[in-house]
Amino acid sequence: xxxxxxxxxxxxxxxxxxxxxxxxxxxxxxxxxxxxxxxxxxxxxxxxxxxxxxxxxxxxxxxxxxxxxxxxxxxxxxxxxxxxxxxxxxxxxxxxxxxxxxxxxxxxxxxxxxxxxxxxxxxxxxxxxxxxxxxxxxxxxxxxxxxxxxxxxxxxxxxxxxxxxxxxxxxxxxxxxxxxxxxxxxxxxxxxxxxxxxxxxxxxxxxxxxxxxxxxxxxxxxxxxxxxxxxxxxxxxxxxxxxxxxxxxxxxxxxxxxxxxxxxxxxxxxxxxxxxxxxxxxxxxxxxxxxxxxxxxxxxxxxxxxxxxxxxxxxxxxxxxxxxxxxxxxxxxxxxxxxxxxxxxxxxxxxxxxxxxxxxxxxxxxxxxxxxxxxxxxxxxxxxxxxxxxxxxxxxxxxxxxxxxxxxxxxxxxxxxxxxxxxxxxxxxxxxxxxxxxxxxxxxxxxxxxxxxxxxxxxxxxxxxxxxxxxxxxxxxxxxxxxxxxxxxxxxxxxxxxxxxxxxxxxxxxxxxxxxxxxxxxxxxxxxxxxxxxxxxxxxxxxxxxxxxxxxxxxxxxxxxxxxxxxxxxxxxxxxxxx
Amino acid sequence: xxxxxxxxxxxxxxxxxxxxxxxxxxxxxxxxxxxxxxxxxxxxxxxxxxxxxxxxxxxxxxxxxxxxxxxxxxxxxxxxxxxxxxxxxxxxxxxxxxxxxxxxxxxxxxxxxxxxxxxxxxxxxxxxxxxxxxxxxxxxxxxxxxxxx
Numbered sequence: 139x140x141x142x143x144x145x146x147x148x149x150x151x152x153x154x155x156x157x158x159x160x161x162x163x164x165x166x167x168x169x170x171x172x173x174x175x176x177x178x179x180x181x182x183x184x185x186x187x188x189x190x191x192x193x194x195x196x197x198x199x200x201x202x203x204x205x206x207x208x209x210x211x212x213x214x215x216x217x218x219x220x221x222x223x224x225x226x227x228x229x230x231x232x233x234x235x236x237x238x239x240x241x242x243x244x245x246x247x248x249x250x251x252x253x254x255x256x257x258x259x260x261x262x263x264x265x266x267x268x269x270x271x272x273x274x275x276x277x278x279x280x281x282x283x284x285x286x287x288x289x290x291x292x293x294x295x296x297x298x299x300x301x302x303x304x305x306x307x308x309x310x311x312x313x314x315x316x317x318x319x320x321x322x323x324x325x326x327x328x329x330x331x332x333x334x335x336x337x338x339x340x341x342x343x344x345x346x347x348x349x350x351x352x353x354x355x356x357x358x359x360x361x362x363x364x365x366x367x368x369x370x371x372x373x374x375x376x377x378x379x380x381x382x383x384x385x386x387x388x389x390x391x392x393x394x395x396x397x398x399x400x401x402x403x404x405x406x407x408x409x410x411x412x413x414x415x416x417x418x419x420x421x422x423x424x425x426x427x428x429x430x431x432x433x434x435x436x437x438x439x440x441x442x443x444x445x446x447x448x449x450x451x452x453x454x455x456x457x458x459x460x461x462x463x464x465x466x467x468x469x470x471x472x473x474x475x476x477x478x479x480x481x482x483x484x485x486x487x488x489x490x491x492x493x494x495x496x497x498x499x500x501x502x503x504x505x506x507x508x509x510x511x512x513x514x515x516x517x518x519x520x521x522x523x524x525x526x527x528x529x530x531x532x533x534x535x536x537x538x539x540x541x542x543x544x545x546x547x548x549x550x551x552x553x554x555x556x557x558x559x560x561x562x563x564x565x566x567x568x569x570x571x572x573x574x575x576x577x578x579x580x581x582x583x584x585x586x587x588x589x590x591x592x593x594x595x596x597x598x599x600x601x602x603x604x605x606x607x608x609x610x611x612x613x614x615x616x617x618x619x620x621x622x623x624x625x626x627x628x629x630x631x632x633x634x635x636x637x638x639x640x641x642x643x644x645x646x647x648x649x650x651x652x653x654x655x656x657x658x659x660x661x662x663x664x665x666x667x668x669x670x671x672x673x674x675x676x677x678x679x680x681x682x683x684x685x686x687x688x689x690x691x692x693x694x695x696x697x698x699x700x701x702x703x704x705x706x707x708x709x710x711x712x713x714x715x716x717x
Numbered sequence: 718x719x720x721x722x723x724x725x726x727x728x729x730x731x732x733x734x735x736x737x738x739x740x741x742x743x744x745x746x747x748x749x750x751x752x753x754x755x756x757x758x759x760x761x762x763x764x765x766x767x768x769x770x771x772x773x774x775x776x777x778x779x780x781x782x783x784x785x786x787x788x789x790x791x792x793x794x795x796x797x798x799x800x801x802x803x804x805x806x807x808x809x810x811x812x813x814x815x816x817x818x819x820x821x822x823x824x825x826x827x828x829x830x831x832x833x834x835x836x837x838x839x840x841x842x843x844x845x846x847x848x849x850x851x852x853x854x855x856x857x858x859x860x861x862x863x864x865x866x
Contacts, residue, residue, distance in 0.1 A: 281799075321796055
């Protein structure tokens with residue numbers, strides 16, 4: 139039978155990454171060999187994930203129970219349609235990010251990114267993420283979370299600078315709390331059903347009293363919601379992600395929260411199919427969407443703005459899961475695949491902006507569209523895709539979710555549909571504002587505006603318009619209100635005012651794009667190895683649009699599998715699962 | 718199943734003290750809190766394993782029904798190893814924080830700090846007051862009912 143050979147592939151994404159991590163650590167003295175190992179490992183993971191996707195689609199879930207034990211004793215790894223798709227998308231994204239960081243490492247001379255540690259840690263992260271997608275066992279899921287979290291602790295505090303240690307502390311403590319909650323939930327689940335195999339838990343959960351299973355569900359949901367950054371458990375995210383190196387932020391933003399979303403999706407459909415908590419999820423989704431995007435609008439730094447949009451768009455996926463219909467789940471799965479690629483490519487492009495313009499603060503930038511048209515295009519496409527402009531994949535995903543919401547028909551679902559339209563419009567506003575400030579106006583205008591900003595302790599309510607020629611002959615007024623200065627659509631807080639003051643101070647080392655251009659202190663060209671992976675990932679996101687039909691068909695089938703449960707249960711447990 | 722109350726109380730006390738310490742500012746206290754919390758969770762696993770029994774070894778003539786459940790013990794072992802790694806990492810981070818800042822306090826979230834600064838600067842807002850700030854007499858006149866605190 140051909141499937142026998144294919145099930146042997148299931149543990150390989152995890153094994154190869156772990157072995158590669160070991161090899162990369164051993165080769166830390168030989169950077170060229172280390173790079174080769176990482177690239178080869180991640181490329182083969184992409185191929186394996188592709189094969190698993192086809193196998194899972196044609197022949198049903200591919201299951202291997204480790205150590206040759208019967209299921210329930212040994213740990214099962216399951217690659218069903220959902221897991222295989224997640225695995226493939228994450229493998230493609232991690233490969234692109236790795237190539238990008240190779241390009242960046244060459245220019246940065248390891249100042250803030252010691253490559254010898256970076257590669258092994260990155261591979262451990264990939265192993266953890268793959269294991270989380272494949273795991274058919276609750277404790278194994280915990281172990282894979284710990285693997286990817288540990289790697290992320292190291293990557294986030296890479297170089298140990300003051301900003302990273304500050305952000306890393308919050309990130310680590312929050313995740314430790316969620317890990318402890320996860321352990322408590324595992325203990326509670328084991329005490330209640332006496333097994334940790336997800337399929338067996340699913341069968342036995344039906345026999346538990348309702349209140350017991352409700353407690354277990356709440357425990358698991360809270361745990362995974364911290365990882366997935368669902369409001370109100372999302373506040374740690376926008377503060378910790380932006381300080382890391384660009385490729386690290388990119389992979390975190392793309393993958394780590396989605397692992398949490400995947401876990402929620404899996405637990406809700408497999409273990410608690412008759413979930414009484416769908417309303418709670420829908421409310422959480424609404425709050426996540428709106429509060430996240432309102433945070434994004436208030437930001438004056440591209441990285442922080444994108445971190446907030448990341449939070450808000452988690453809401454779309456939770457919306458789909460909360461609907462708990464085939465259409466809703468399918469939309470959620472499609473949206474996860476779309477959002478992983480789009481968010482990662484946006485952060486990679488922001489890394490390009492940082493390398494080209496010396497900063498990601500909107501205060502210091504302008505005229506990038508003329509200065510670096512390639513970066514302009516690379517930012518514009520995923521930014522519009524994020525906002526859901528037709529015909530791109532973001533639009534397809536959002537329309538799918540809204541149709542599912544309309545089909546559901548309950549008033550709460552309709553509120554969610556309205557909320558997601560609003561969130562989408564506000565996303566467009568946030569990225570358009572960024573586009574206008576960072577790409578459209580000229581560096582001179584940016585400099586003039588920064589020069590006209592008042593000192594933080596100056597509290598004049600309305601200020602004279604900034605010097606320099608404003609576009610369209612209109613001169614935006616500056617309004618000082620509650621510690622913020624509003625200029626047109628842009629808002630600058632205390633920190634920006636401080637930084638604007640530093641710009642006016644000639645002795646200070648801080649300079650904005652205009653001054654840097656005058657001093658000719660910026661690289662004229664970025665390394666091709668940095669631009670190409672970012673461009674490739676933007677290409678992948680467009681490809682998702684192009685194959686939107688077949689992909690949506692696939693996610694439809696995956697959603698039906700999830701709702702029926704039998705494909706998963708019978709693949710793991712054999713005849714026992716057919717009961 | 719019947720549950721040993723001693724274990725439940727032990728776990729609860731450990732988790733409670735652990736959570737209390739994790740709410741502290743200093744990273745070393747957070748670390749001690751984490752260790753207590755994880756030990757509490759490990760005790761919870763022992764509760765989940767049911768009653769005590771013989772060593773789970775396959776020997777002829779021994780009834781599996783008399784054995785203790787070995788799985789939670791294996792889980793606890795894994796959890797202990799992971800906690801060990803986490804403790805080492807947190808210690809390193811506390812040390813680095815001490816090198817950089819002279820203390821190991823957990824710093825404010827940027828957004829929190831902004832909001833706090835806003836609140837401190839904002840004399841007009843009626844919804845927020847901070848002790849020892851602003852024109853106390855005027856505040857007291859505006860909010861006589863809050864003057865007692």
